[in-house]
Amino acid sequence: MALSTGYHRVRTAVFISGTGSNLKSLIKFSKSKKSPISVNFIISNNPKAKGLNYAKKFKIKKTVLNFQNKILSENKLLSILKKNNIEMICLAGFMKILSKNFIKNFKGKILNIHPSLLPKYKGLNTHEKALINKEKYSGCTVHFVNSRLDSGKIILQKKVKISENETVESLAKKILVQEHKLYPKAILKIFNL
Ligand code: GAR
Numbered sequence: 001m002a003l004s005t006g007y008h009r010v011r012t013a014v015f016i017s018g019t020g021s022n023l024k025s026l027i028k029f030s031k032s033k034k035s036p037i038s039v040n041f042i043i044s045n046n047p048k049a050k051g052l053n054y055a056k057k058f059k060i061k062k063t064v065l066n067f068q069n070k071i072l073s074e075n076k077l078l079s080i081l082k083k084n085n086i087e088m089i090c091l092a093g094f095m096k097i098l099s100k101n102f103i104k105n106f107k108g109k110i111l112n113i114h115p116s117l118l119p120k121y122k123g124l125n126t127h128e129k130a131l132i133n134k135e136k137y138s139g140c141t142v143h144f145v146n147s148r149l150d151s152g153k154i155i156l157q158k159k160v161k162i163s164e165n166e167t168v169e170s171l172a173k174k175i176l177v178q179e180h181k182l183y184p185k186a187i188l189k190i191f192n193l
Helices: 021-030 050-057 070-083 100-105 126-132 168-190
Strands: 010-016 037-044 061-064 088-091 110-114 137-144 154-161
Touching: 010 021, 021 037, 021 050, 021 168, 037 050, 037 070, 050 061, 070 100, 110 168, 126 137, 126 168, 137 168, 154 168
Parallel strands: 010 037, 010 088, 037 061, 088 110
Antiparallel strands: 110 137, 137 154
């Protein structure tokens, strides 16, 4: 991948739609000595996203774009990201699908975290699907983003055992704990650290 740490931390934007617990874990990681990235921008499509509070708390710039007109929102977004010298994007619970044109502008530089063992259970309601199919394991995946949904090259996965009385909520919680560890690990991996 055409990312290199050189002597600076790669300027990263994190895209969210909700709670932002993965955002928080990425911010924490970015402040550690070993991190090859800095979190310089937070983008949300949802003005009520709880995760936006981390912008104030950690003094990180933020922008909300409603994505009602996708082309307009993406064009605005691209200009904001370019102006702020953003080099890499981490999707962290971002529930909008980015267009081919947007992705082309950050080719090989957009990562996503997904709460299933891809290629199983792309899209929404992953935990429900895993339970309905009586899976013994589920988990999470960090992958590169390409123009097909949840289909880019896998960087790292973590398996989580599904217990007998598992519910959607308990499984989501268990997997989320692993997501917070997996995303930083995947970033270290793509920088060969
Ligand atoms: C996470 O479980 C993430 O994997 C999932 O949304 C949650 C966001 O939580 N993402 C997707 O389902 C993307 N298709 P967070 O806002 O607390 O990080």
